[in-house]
Amino acid sequence: MVKVDVTAYDAIVFGAGGAGLMAAAVAGERGRKVLVVDHADKAGKKILISGGGRCNFTNLDIAPDRFLSENRHFAKSALRRYTQHDFIALVDRTGIAWHEKTLGQLFCDGSARQIVDMLLDECARAGVVVQLGSGIRDVSHSDGRFEVLLESGLRTVAPSLVIATGGPSIPKMGATGFAYDLARQFGLKIVPPRPALVPFTLAEAGVLFGGVTGLATDVIARCGEAAFKEACLFTHKGLSGPAILQVSSYWRPGDWITLDFAPAHPSDWLVTIKTKHPRIGLRAALSQIMPDRLAHGLSDRLGLEGSLANVPDKTLREAQAQLSSWRFMPSGTEGYAKAEVTAGGIDTAELSSRTMEAKSVPGLYCIGEAVDVTGWLGGYNFQWAWSSGWAAGQVI
Numbered sequence: 001m002v003k004v005d006v007t008a009y010d011a012i013v014f015g016a017g018g019a020g021l022m023a024a025a026v027a028g029e030r031g032r033k034v035l036v037v038d039h040a041d042k043a044g045k046k047i048l049i050s051g052g053g054r055c056n057f058t059n060l061d062i063a064p065d066r067f068l069s070e071n072r073h074f075a076k077s078a079l080r081r082y083t084q085h086d087f088i089a090l091v092d093r094t095g096i097a098w099h100e101k102t103l104g105q106l107f108c109d110g111s112a113r114q115i116v117d118m119l120l121d122e123c124a125r126a127g128v129v130v131q132l133g134s135g136i137r138d139v140s141h142s143d144g145r146f147e148v149l150l151e152s153g154l155r156t157v158a159p160s161l162v163i164a165t166g167g168p169s170i171p172k173m174g175a176t177g178f179a180y181d182l183a184r185q186f187g188l189k190i191v192p193p194r195p196a197l198v199p200f201t202l203a204e205a206g207v208l209f210g211g212v213t214g215l216a217t218d219v220i221a222r223c224g225e226a227a228f229k230e231a232c233l234f235t236h237k238g239l240s241g242p243a244i245l246q247v248s249s250y251w252r253p254g255d256w257i258t259l260d261f262a263p264a265h266p267s268d269w270l271v272t273i274k275t276k277h278p279r280i281g282l283r284a285a286l287s288q289i290m291p292d293r294l295a296h297g298l299s300d301r302l303g304l305e306g307s308l309a310n311v312p313d314k315t316l317r318e319a320q321a322q323l324s325s326w327r328f329m330p331s332g333t334e335g336y337a338k339a340e341v342t343a344g345g346i347d348t349a350e351l352s353s354r355t356m357e358a359k360s361v362p363g364l365y366c367i368g369e370a371v372d373v374t375g376w377l378g379g380y381n382f383q384w385a386w387s388s389g390w391a392a393g394q395v396i
Protein backbone atom coordinates (compact mmCIF):
# COMPACT_ATOMS: atom_id res chain seq x y z
CA MET A 1 0.00 0.00 0.00
CA VAL A 2 1.32 3.47 -0.87
CA LYS A 3 1.92 5.63 2.21
CA VAL A 4 0.61 9.18 1.94
CA ASP A 5 2.54 12.09 3.37
CA VAL A 6 -0.28 14.40 4.27
CA THR A 7 2.08 17.31 4.64
CA ALA A 8 2.26 19.55 1.65
CA TYR A 9 5.33 21.75 1.37
CA ASP A 10 5.90 25.20 -0.02
CA ALA A 11 8.97 23.90 -1.82
CA ILE A 12 10.65 20.60 -2.52
CA VAL A 13 14.38 20.71 -3.23
CA PHE A 14 16.04 17.80 -5.03
CA GLY A 15 19.67 17.53 -3.93
CA ALA A 16 21.29 18.12 -0.53
CA GLY A 17 24.51 19.55 -1.98
CA GLY A 18 25.75 23.10 -1.53
CA ALA A 19 23.17 24.69 -3.81
CA GLY A 20 20.15 22.76 -2.52
CA LEU A 21 20.97 23.24 1.16
CA MET A 22 21.55 26.96 0.64
CA ALA A 23 18.25 27.41 -1.21
CA ALA A 24 16.38 25.41 1.44
CA ALA A 25 17.90 27.26 4.39
CA VAL A 26 17.21 30.68 2.86
CA ALA A 27 13.62 29.78 1.99
CA GLY A 28 13.13 28.20 5.43
CA GLU A 29 14.32 31.38 7.12
CA ARG A 30 11.64 33.22 5.16
CA GLY A 31 9.11 30.99 6.85
CA ARG A 32 8.63 28.62 3.95
CA LYS A 33 8.02 24.96 4.62
CA VAL A 34 10.76 23.11 2.73
CA LEU A 35 11.60 19.47 2.07
CA VAL A 36 15.06 18.49 0.78
CA VAL A 37 15.34 15.05 -0.81
CA ASP A 38 18.60 13.29 -1.70
CA HIS A 39 19.36 9.70 -2.62
CA ALA A 40 22.74 9.79 -0.86
CA ASP A 41 23.12 8.65 2.72
CA LYS A 42 24.96 11.89 3.65
CA ALA A 43 24.35 15.53 2.80
CA GLY A 44 27.01 17.56 1.00
CA LYS A 45 29.26 14.68 0.00
CA LYS A 46 31.15 16.78 -2.54
CA ILE A 47 31.68 19.49 0.03
CA LEU A 48 33.16 16.91 2.39
CA ILE A 49 35.82 15.79 -0.11
CA SER A 50 36.47 19.22 -1.58
CA GLY A 51 39.68 21.15 -1.19
CA GLY A 52 41.52 18.10 0.12
CA GLY A 53 39.00 17.85 3.00
CA ARG A 54 39.23 21.58 3.85
CA CYS A 55 36.69 22.90 1.30
CA ASN A 56 37.80 25.80 -0.84
CA PHE A 57 34.44 27.43 -0.15
CA THR A 58 34.82 30.66 -2.14
CA ASN A 59 37.32 33.01 -3.72
CA LEU A 60 38.09 36.64 -2.91
CA ASP A 61 38.32 37.43 -6.63
CA ILE A 62 34.91 36.21 -7.82
CA ALA A 63 34.07 37.91 -11.13
CA PRO A 64 31.53 36.90 -13.77
CA ASP A 65 34.21 36.44 -16.45
CA ARG A 66 35.59 33.54 -14.42
CA PHE A 67 32.52 31.48 -15.19
CA LEU A 68 31.87 29.63 -18.45
CA SER A 69 28.39 29.50 -19.94
CA GLU A 70 26.74 29.82 -23.33
CA ASN A 71 25.43 33.10 -21.88
CA ARG A 72 28.35 34.76 -20.15
CA HIS A 73 26.05 37.37 -18.57
CA PHE A 74 23.73 34.89 -16.89
CA ALA A 75 25.64 34.42 -13.62
CA LYS A 76 26.13 38.15 -13.00
CA SER A 77 22.87 38.85 -11.19
CA ALA A 78 23.09 36.04 -8.62
CA LEU A 79 26.83 36.57 -8.05
CA ARG A 80 26.23 40.26 -7.45
CA ARG A 81 23.30 39.77 -5.10
CA TYR A 82 24.89 37.06 -2.98
CA THR A 83 28.63 37.61 -3.04
CA GLN A 84 31.68 35.86 -1.66
CA HIS A 85 31.58 38.42 1.17
CA ASP A 86 28.05 37.37 2.10
CA PHE A 87 29.18 33.76 2.36
CA ILE A 88 32.31 34.73 4.30
CA ALA A 89 30.05 36.65 6.71
CA LEU A 90 27.98 33.49 7.22
CA VAL A 91 31.12 31.43 7.82
CA ASP A 92 32.37 34.07 10.27
CA ARG A 93 29.04 34.20 12.13
CA THR A 94 29.28 30.44 12.54
CA GLY A 95 32.79 30.81 13.98
CA ILE A 96 34.53 28.72 11.31
CA ALA A 97 38.19 29.71 11.03
CA TRP A 98 39.57 30.04 7.52
CA HIS A 99 42.61 31.13 5.59
CA GLU A 100 43.54 32.28 2.11
CA LYS A 101 45.77 29.74 0.46
CA THR A 102 46.67 31.18 -2.91
CA LEU A 103 45.05 33.23 -5.69
CA GLY A 104 42.23 34.37 -3.40
CA GLN A 105 41.17 30.79 -2.54
CA LEU A 106 39.59 30.48 0.93
CA PHE A 107 39.76 27.21 2.87
CA CYS A 108 38.58 26.09 6.31
CA ASP A 109 41.42 25.87 8.82
CA GLY A 110 39.73 22.78 10.21
CA SER A 111 37.55 20.59 8.05
CA ALA A 112 35.05 20.74 5.19
CA ARG A 113 32.62 19.05 7.58
CA GLN A 114 32.22 22.46 9.28
CA ILE A 115 30.67 23.87 6.09
CA VAL A 116 28.23 20.96 5.79
CA ASP A 117 27.33 21.24 9.48
CA MET A 118 26.81 24.98 9.10
CA LEU A 119 24.39 24.46 6.18
CA LEU A 120 22.56 21.66 7.98
CA ASP A 121 22.30 23.81 11.13
CA GLU A 122 20.92 26.69 9.07
CA CYS A 123 18.36 24.28 7.61
CA ALA A 124 17.45 22.84 11.02
CA ARG A 125 17.02 26.32 12.51
CA ALA A 126 14.74 27.21 9.62
CA GLY A 127 12.66 24.06 10.10
CA VAL A 128 13.72 22.47 6.81
CA VAL A 129 13.10 18.71 6.58
CA VAL A 130 16.11 16.93 5.04
CA GLN A 131 15.34 13.45 3.83
CA LEU A 132 18.45 11.47 2.88
CA GLY A 133 18.72 8.00 1.34
CA SER A 134 15.64 8.81 -0.63
CA GLY A 135 15.45 8.10 -4.37
CA ILE A 136 12.96 9.93 -6.54
CA ARG A 137 10.59 7.68 -8.49
CA ASP A 138 8.29 10.09 -10.25
CA VAL A 139 7.59 13.79 -10.67
CA SER A 140 4.45 15.24 -12.17
CA HIS A 141 3.02 18.72 -12.52
CA SER A 142 -0.57 19.85 -12.73
CA ASP A 143 -2.72 22.71 -11.52
CA GLY A 144 0.38 24.66 -10.47
CA ARG A 145 1.55 21.91 -8.12
CA PHE A 146 4.42 19.45 -8.37
CA GLU A 147 3.71 15.98 -7.09
CA VAL A 148 6.70 13.87 -6.15
CA LEU A 149 6.71 10.13 -5.51
CA LEU A 150 9.75 8.93 -3.58
CA GLU A 151 11.10 5.41 -3.77
CA SER A 152 10.08 4.96 -0.17
CA GLY A 153 6.51 5.32 -1.38
CA LEU A 154 6.04 8.78 0.13
CA ARG A 155 4.08 11.26 -1.95
CA THR A 156 4.54 14.98 -1.43
CA VAL A 157 3.24 18.06 -3.17
CA ALA A 158 4.47 21.65 -3.45
CA PRO A 159 3.99 24.66 -5.70
CA SER A 160 7.78 25.02 -6.08
CA LEU A 161 10.32 22.40 -7.13
CA VAL A 162 14.05 23.06 -7.16
CA ILE A 163 16.42 20.94 -9.23
CA ALA A 164 19.76 20.98 -7.38
CA THR A 165 21.09 17.52 -8.16
CA GLY A 166 24.33 18.71 -9.76
CA GLY A 167 26.08 17.17 -12.76
CA PRO A 168 27.42 13.68 -13.50
CA SER A 169 31.02 14.35 -12.38
CA ILE A 170 32.35 11.65 -10.04
CA PRO A 171 29.53 9.11 -10.44
CA LYS A 172 31.00 6.92 -7.71
CA MET A 173 29.94 9.62 -5.25
CA GLY A 174 26.32 9.38 -6.34
CA ALA A 175 26.47 12.04 -9.06
CA THR A 176 23.93 11.51 -11.84
CA GLY A 177 22.48 13.17 -14.92
CA PHE A 178 19.10 13.20 -13.17
CA ALA A 179 18.87 17.00 -13.38
CA TYR A 180 19.04 16.86 -17.16
CA ASP A 181 16.44 14.08 -17.42
CA LEU A 182 14.05 15.99 -15.22
CA ALA A 183 14.67 19.29 -17.02
CA ARG A 184 14.00 17.53 -20.36
CA GLN A 185 10.80 16.07 -18.91
CA PHE A 186 9.66 19.68 -18.46
CA GLY A 187 10.79 20.65 -21.97
CA LEU A 188 13.92 22.56 -20.95
CA LYS A 189 16.92 22.46 -23.30
CA ILE A 190 20.29 21.13 -22.22
CA VAL A 191 23.66 22.45 -23.35
CA PRO A 192 25.59 19.23 -24.04
CA PRO A 193 27.43 18.40 -20.81
CA ARG A 194 31.16 17.65 -20.79
CA PRO A 195 33.75 16.90 -18.12
CA ALA A 196 35.59 20.05 -16.96
CA LEU A 197 38.40 20.80 -14.52
CA VAL A 198 39.71 17.44 -15.65
CA PRO A 199 43.15 15.98 -16.51
CA PHE A 200 44.11 15.41 -20.14
CA THR A 201 45.17 12.11 -21.63
CA LEU A 202 47.87 12.06 -24.30
CA ALA A 203 48.20 9.41 -26.98
CA GLU A 204 51.37 7.27 -26.72
CA ALA A 205 53.26 9.34 -29.32
CA GLY A 206 52.26 12.53 -27.58
CA VAL A 207 53.52 11.53 -24.16
CA LEU A 208 56.42 13.82 -24.20
CA PHE A 209 58.97 12.83 -21.64
CA GLY A 210 58.73 9.41 -20.04
CA GLY A 211 60.97 10.43 -17.16
CA VAL A 212 58.79 13.23 -15.86
CA THR A 213 55.82 11.30 -14.51
CA GLY A 214 54.88 12.69 -11.10
CA LEU A 215 56.76 15.91 -11.63
CA ALA A 216 55.12 19.34 -11.20
CA THR A 217 56.37 22.62 -12.61
CA ASP A 218 55.00 26.13 -13.04
CA VAL A 219 53.80 26.90 -16.56
CA ILE A 220 51.40 29.11 -18.42
CA ALA A 221 48.87 26.73 -19.98
CA ARG A 222 46.86 28.09 -22.90
CA CYS A 223 43.83 26.91 -24.82
CA GLY A 224 42.64 29.47 -27.33
CA GLU A 225 42.30 32.78 -25.49
CA ALA A 226 42.34 31.18 -22.03
CA ALA A 227 45.67 31.27 -20.18
CA PHE A 228 46.50 30.16 -16.63
CA LYS A 229 49.80 30.53 -14.82
CA GLU A 230 49.88 27.73 -12.29
CA ALA A 231 51.44 24.30 -11.80
CA CYS A 232 51.30 21.53 -14.40
CA LEU A 233 51.66 17.93 -13.27
CA PHE A 234 52.90 15.19 -15.63
CA THR A 235 50.93 12.00 -15.02
CA HIS A 236 51.34 8.52 -16.44
CA LYS A 237 48.28 9.22 -18.59
CA GLY A 238 49.05 12.78 -19.64
CA LEU A 239 48.75 16.19 -17.99
CA SER A 240 47.12 17.40 -14.79
CA GLY A 241 47.67 20.05 -12.10
CA PRO A 242 45.78 23.32 -11.61
CA ALA A 243 46.95 25.03 -14.84
CA ILE A 244 45.77 22.05 -16.87
CA LEU A 245 42.47 21.62 -15.03
CA GLN A 246 41.73 25.30 -15.67
CA VAL A 247 42.32 25.14 -19.44
CA SER A 248 40.49 21.81 -19.71
CA SER A 249 37.20 23.66 -19.15
CA TYR A 250 37.84 25.64 -22.36
CA TRP A 251 39.09 22.66 -24.38
CA ARG A 252 37.18 20.88 -27.14
CA PRO A 253 38.43 17.76 -28.96
CA GLY A 254 40.90 18.82 -31.67
CA ASP A 255 42.14 21.93 -29.81
CA TRP A 256 45.84 22.32 -29.07
CA ILE A 257 47.09 23.04 -25.58
CA THR A 258 50.29 25.03 -25.32
CA LEU A 259 52.58 25.21 -22.31
CA ASP A 260 55.07 27.96 -21.57
CA PHE A 261 57.84 26.24 -19.61
CA ALA A 262 59.55 29.54 -18.76
CA PRO A 263 56.60 31.56 -17.46
CA ALA A 264 58.58 33.80 -15.14
CA HIS A 265 61.51 34.55 -17.42
CA PRO A 266 62.23 37.50 -19.69
CA SER A 267 62.02 36.91 -23.41
CA ASP A 268 65.79 36.50 -24.01
CA TRP A 269 66.56 34.29 -21.02
CA LEU A 270 68.38 31.53 -22.91
CA VAL A 271 70.68 33.96 -24.69
CA THR A 272 71.31 35.65 -21.32
CA ILE A 273 72.31 32.29 -19.79
CA LYS A 274 74.64 31.70 -22.76
CA THR A 275 76.31 35.07 -22.15
CA LYS A 276 76.86 34.23 -18.48
CA HIS A 277 77.69 30.53 -18.86
CA PRO A 278 78.88 29.89 -22.43
CA ARG A 279 80.38 26.48 -21.60
CA ILE A 280 77.28 24.77 -20.32
CA GLY A 281 74.98 22.71 -22.52
CA LEU A 282 71.26 23.16 -23.07
CA ARG A 283 70.20 20.68 -20.38
CA ALA A 284 72.24 22.48 -17.71
CA ALA A 285 70.86 25.82 -18.93
CA LEU A 286 67.26 24.61 -18.71
CA SER A 287 67.94 23.10 -15.29
CA GLN A 288 68.51 26.62 -14.01
CA ILE A 289 64.84 27.43 -14.48
CA MET A 290 63.01 24.10 -14.25
CA PRO A 291 63.32 20.65 -12.63
CA ASP A 292 66.29 18.70 -14.00
CA ARG A 293 64.22 15.73 -15.24
CA LEU A 294 62.08 18.08 -17.30
CA ALA A 295 65.17 19.94 -18.55
CA HIS A 296 66.52 16.55 -19.66
CA GLY A 297 63.36 15.63 -21.56
CA LEU A 298 63.01 19.01 -23.22
CA SER A 299 66.67 19.34 -24.21
CA ASP A 300 66.52 15.82 -25.72
CA ARG A 301 63.54 16.91 -27.79
CA LEU A 302 65.18 20.18 -28.85
CA GLY A 303 68.28 18.21 -29.87
CA LEU A 304 70.86 20.99 -29.55
CA GLU A 305 74.23 19.39 -28.91
CA GLY A 306 77.35 20.83 -27.28
CA SER A 307 77.90 23.96 -25.27
CA LEU A 308 75.75 27.03 -25.68
CA ALA A 309 78.75 28.97 -27.00
CA ASN A 310 78.51 26.88 -30.18
CA VAL A 311 74.80 27.48 -30.69
CA PRO A 312 73.91 30.64 -32.64
CA ASP A 313 71.69 33.15 -30.76
CA LYS A 314 69.09 32.78 -33.50
CA THR A 315 68.83 29.05 -32.83
CA LEU A 316 68.58 29.68 -29.08
CA ARG A 317 65.79 32.19 -29.68
CA GLU A 318 63.94 29.60 -31.74
CA ALA A 319 64.36 27.12 -28.88
CA GLN A 320 63.07 29.76 -26.43
CA ALA A 321 60.05 30.33 -28.62
CA GLN A 322 59.37 26.60 -28.72
CA LEU A 323 59.77 26.31 -24.93
CA SER A 324 57.30 29.10 -24.36
CA SER A 325 54.71 27.58 -26.66
CA TRP A 326 55.13 23.79 -26.44
CA ARG A 327 52.16 22.21 -28.17
CA PHE A 328 50.17 19.19 -27.02
CA MET A 329 47.19 17.64 -28.73
CA PRO A 330 45.27 15.81 -25.98
CA SER A 331 43.72 12.54 -27.09
CA GLY A 332 40.93 13.23 -24.59
CA THR A 333 40.29 13.77 -20.90
CA GLU A 334 40.05 11.40 -17.96
CA GLY A 335 36.28 11.89 -18.15
CA TYR A 336 33.57 12.25 -15.54
CA ALA A 337 35.35 9.81 -13.23
CA LYS A 338 38.02 12.47 -12.61
CA ALA A 339 36.28 15.71 -13.56
CA GLU A 340 35.83 18.14 -10.68
CA VAL A 341 32.80 19.64 -12.40
CA THR A 342 30.54 19.25 -15.40
CA ALA A 343 30.41 22.08 -17.92
CA GLY A 344 27.21 22.59 -19.90
CA GLY A 345 23.90 21.55 -18.38
CA ILE A 346 20.45 23.12 -18.17
CA ASP A 347 20.41 25.94 -20.72
CA THR A 348 20.40 29.33 -19.03
CA ALA A 349 18.19 30.65 -21.83
CA GLU A 350 15.40 28.68 -20.14
CA LEU A 351 15.88 30.41 -16.77
CA SER A 352 15.45 33.77 -15.12
CA SER A 353 18.91 34.97 -14.07
CA ARG A 354 17.34 36.70 -11.07
CA THR A 355 15.37 33.82 -9.58
CA MET A 356 16.58 30.70 -11.49
CA GLU A 357 12.94 29.92 -12.30
CA ALA A 358 12.19 28.20 -15.59
CA LYS A 359 10.51 30.72 -17.89
CA SER A 360 8.18 28.11 -19.36
CA VAL A 361 7.36 26.23 -16.14
CA PRO A 362 6.37 28.53 -13.28
CA GLY A 363 7.45 27.09 -9.95
CA LEU A 364 10.35 25.04 -11.37
CA TYR A 365 13.84 26.25 -10.39
CA CYS A 366 17.30 25.04 -11.45
CA ILE A 367 20.42 25.89 -9.46
CA GLY A 368 24.06 24.95 -8.90
CA GLU A 369 26.14 22.74 -11.13
CA ALA A 370 23.07 21.34 -12.90
CA VAL A 371 22.88 24.66 -14.77
CA ASP A 372 25.16 25.65 -17.65
CA VAL A 373 27.42 27.79 -15.45
CA THR A 374 30.90 26.50 -14.64
CA GLY A 375 33.46 28.33 -12.55
CA TRP A 376 37.21 28.30 -12.56
CA LEU A 377 39.09 26.10 -10.16
CA GLY A 378 39.52 27.77 -6.78
CA GLY A 379 36.21 28.15 -4.94
CA TYR A 380 34.27 29.55 -7.90
CA ASN A 381 31.94 26.58 -8.26
CA PHE A 382 30.86 26.64 -4.64
CA GLN A 383 30.23 30.37 -4.90
CA TRP A 384 27.95 29.65 -7.84
CA ALA A 385 26.15 27.01 -5.73
CA TRP A 386 25.71 29.52 -2.85
CA SER A 387 24.68 32.44 -5.09
CA SER A 388 22.25 30.55 -7.30
CA GLY A 389 20.84 28.70 -4.26
CA TRP A 390 20.36 31.98 -2.43
CA ALA A 391 18.64 33.55 -5.47
CA ALA A 392 16.09 30.71 -5.64
CA GLY A 393 15.76 30.65 -1.84
CA GLN A 394 14.51 34.26 -1.95
CA VAL A 395 11.45 33.40 -4.02
CA ILE A 396 10.40 29.77 -3.56
Ligand code: FDA
Pocket (backbone or CB within 6 Å): 014, 015, 016, 017, 018, 019, 020, 037, 038, 039, 040, 043, 044, 045, 046, 047, 049, 050, 051, 052, 055, 056, 057, 058, 134, 135, 136, 164, 165, 166, 167, 169, 170, 173, 174, 175, 176, 177, 178, 339, 340, 341, 367, 368, 369, 370, 378, 379, 380, 381, 382, 383, 385
Ligand atom coordinates in the same frame (compact mmCIF):
# COMPACT_ATOMS: atom_id res chain seq x y z
P1 FDA B 1 26.25 18.61 -5.76
O1 FDA B 1 26.76 17.62 -6.75
O2 FDA B 1 27.16 19.06 -4.70
O3 FDA B 1 24.95 18.06 -5.05
C1 FDA B 1 23.97 17.36 -5.76
C2 FDA B 1 23.23 16.46 -4.81
O4 FDA B 1 22.19 15.82 -5.55
C3 FDA B 1 24.10 15.37 -4.22
O5 FDA B 1 23.94 15.36 -2.83
C4 FDA B 1 23.57 14.10 -4.86
O6 FDA B 1 23.62 12.97 -3.99
C5 FDA B 1 22.14 14.46 -5.19
N1 FDA B 1 21.62 13.70 -6.30
C6 FDA B 1 22.19 13.47 -7.52
N2 FDA B 1 21.40 12.71 -8.28
C7 FDA B 1 20.30 12.43 -7.53
C8 FDA B 1 19.12 11.67 -7.77
N3 FDA B 1 18.95 11.04 -8.94
N4 FDA B 1 18.21 11.59 -6.80
C9 FDA B 1 18.38 12.23 -5.61
N5 FDA B 1 19.48 12.95 -5.32
C10 FDA B 1 20.41 13.07 -6.28
N6 FDA B 1 34.29 23.49 -5.92
C11 FDA B 1 34.79 24.55 -5.25
O7 FDA B 1 34.29 25.66 -5.42
N7 FDA B 1 35.83 24.38 -4.36
C12 FDA B 1 36.41 23.16 -4.13
O8 FDA B 1 37.30 23.03 -3.27
C13 FDA B 1 35.92 22.05 -4.89
N8 FDA B 1 36.51 20.83 -4.76
C14 FDA B 1 35.98 19.74 -5.42
C15 FDA B 1 36.58 18.49 -5.27
C16 FDA B 1 36.05 17.39 -5.92
C17 FDA B 1 36.74 16.06 -5.78
C18 FDA B 1 34.89 17.54 -6.71
C19 FDA B 1 34.27 16.36 -7.40
C20 FDA B 1 34.30 18.78 -6.88
C21 FDA B 1 34.85 19.91 -6.24
N9 FDA B 1 34.30 21.17 -6.42
C22 FDA B 1 34.83 22.25 -5.74
C23 FDA B 1 33.08 21.38 -7.23
C24 FDA B 1 31.87 21.45 -6.30
O9 FDA B 1 31.91 20.33 -5.43
C25 FDA B 1 30.57 21.43 -7.08
O10 FDA B 1 30.60 22.41 -8.09
C26 FDA B 1 29.39 21.70 -6.14
O11 FDA B 1 29.37 20.69 -5.15
C27 FDA B 1 28.08 21.72 -6.88
O12 FDA B 1 27.05 21.85 -5.94
P2 FDA B 1 25.57 21.37 -6.26
O13 FDA B 1 24.83 21.53 -4.99
O14 FDA B 1 25.09 22.04 -7.48
O15 FDA B 1 25.71 19.84 -6.64
